[in-house]
Amino acid sequence: MYTLIVPASIPFVLLAVVMALSWWEDRILPPPVEAPAEAPVTPAAPAQLPELPGVDTALTGEVAGR
Secondary structure, eight states, X not given: OHHHHHXXXXXXXXXXXXHHHHHHHHHTSOOOOOXXXXXXXXXXXXXXXXXXXXXXXXXXXXXXXX
């Protein structure tokens, strides 16, 4: 009998835990401290990647070396 009750009750136990943690977060924890307003951050320019040699160049160098 317990082999049927325990697996069937696991979702309800997990739901109760999540609801309890939510209540605890709302009631017990102090409210979050507001951060001071700052100027919007502008993203820096993306770094330029070095150009890779073309596929044709690499293949011709390998074939010429044979």
